[in-house]
Amino acid sequence: MTETGLIIESVSHDYGGKVVVQDVSLRVGPGELVCLLGPSGCGKTTTLRIAAGLEAPRKGRVFLGGRLVSGGGTHLPPEHRNVGFLFQDYALFPHLNVLGNVEFGLDRMAKAERRARALAVLDQVGMTAYADAWPHQLSGGQQQRVALARALAPHPKLMLLDEPFSGLDKRLRDQVRDETLHVLKTSGVSTLMVTHDPEEAMFMADRIAVMRAGKVVQMGEPALLYNRPVDSFVASTFGEINVIEANVAGGAVETAVGRFAASGLAEAQAAGVLIRPEGVTLTPAADGEAVVLVSHHLGRSCLVHLRVEKEGMAPQHLHARLPGSICPAEGARVRLHIDSAQAFVFPAGAEGA
Known part of the structure; x- marks a missing residue:
């Protein structure tokens, strides 16, 4: 095994017989940042641990780093793995100043070298x-x-981040995570991060x-997961979803907002059509088929509640998310267009729908 970075191979774990991680496999390549994403209790923090x-x-x-550190009778403790940690609680030592905090993990270096390295990462x-x-x-x-500098100072093979920005207000959180991303990428360290x-x-x-119930449901680049989710759970993980229930007929489902292909689903099978609000224009x-019930101006976007009416079908409630400059008046009649790339058909009752 010569590959650098982190490899987790078919890992399972339980607490008192309760399984919390089930057959998880993933890789974090050199300089790559991988996020474990999922709801509370899905196993992401245990995987990080x-x-x-x-x-x-x-x-x-x-x-x-190509070395077996757990499994097959081997278990190397954290202090022998050369990993850096950054958690929500930054755990700075109150009795040490900033420089002392960053120097803390560099005790194997000579004093002058330790100070120089600490100042460099600061x-x-x-x-x-x-x-x-x-x-x-x-x-x-x-x-x-400062906590990030302390974690990076010993030149770790791997950085582990557990909800590191959740304790900050939104404005500061956006700024700090942007700065952190640039620092991590500049350092070239492999990084595994947990977030919900x-x-x-x-x-x-x-x-x-994306994790659920201890398993990795789907893994890939952000655009892949957003545009090609494998199921309704993954689709709904990345934002609000409109759900319309219908039955498959002739390889498709007919709804009040259009007809959608239902590849892989059986004839007459109950299905759920999932449509992202941003896919509705x-x-x-x-003479439009929908009427605007409510328009909420949210600054850079407008969330519109719609009542869709089509003869022979039950009325359908739908949300559309438009640019903030477009906020139709309540009571207005509109015609809908659904972006097929933002609509997904899965079996009805599938987890997450």
């Missing part, structure tokens, strides 16, 4: 001017940058592993 060496998997193997995260400051004197964003925020995962990750038309 297994990569760190904080948990020994019941089954499977873990390789780091410069990398834009915190050199705060080298003599104490943690309590820093803002949340500054503390996060799909927008954050798409912003940060080269690839995303509107054109004013006096």
Whole structure:
């Protein structure tokens, strides 16, 4: 096994007989950032802890830098794996100043070398001017940058991030995660990150592993998961979804908003048509099939609630998300256009629908 980066191979784990990770396999290549994305309790943090060496998997193997670190009777503890950690609680040492915090993990270096390396990574995260400051004197964003510098200082083989931005307000969170992404990419370190925020995962990750009930449901680049979800759970993970129920007839489903191909589904099978609100566009038309019930202006976008009426079918409630400059008046009649790339057909009752 000569490949660098992280390899998790057929890993399973349980707590007191309750399985929390089931046959998970994934790779994080050199310089790659992979996000584990999913709801609370899906197993993503346990997977991260297994990569760190904080948990020994019941089954499977873990390789780091081409070396077996867990499995087959081997389990290397975290302190011998050369991994960096960045968690929601930055855990800076209150009795050490910023420079002392970053130097803490460099005890094998000579004093001058240790100081030089600490100052170099503080410069990398834009915190050199705060080298003599104490943690309590820093803002949340500054503390996060110091924690990142401390984690990167020993030249780790792998960086592990567990919801590192969730404690920050939205404005600061956007800024800090942008800065963190640039630092991680510049450093070239392999990174595995846990988040429950799909927008954050798409912003940060080269690839995303969507997890549910301890399993990786789908893994790939953000665009692949968004545009080609394997099931309704993955589709709904990346934002609000309109769901229309119908039965398959002639290889398709007929709905109040159009006809959609139902490849792979049996004749007369119950199906769910999932349509992203951003895949719905509107054109004013006096004879349009939909009426605007409510328009919510949300700044850069407008969320429109629609009642769709088609003869012979039950009325359908639908949401459309339009640019903020387009917010139709309530009561207006509109004609719909559905972007087929933003509509998916899956078996009815599938998990996540």
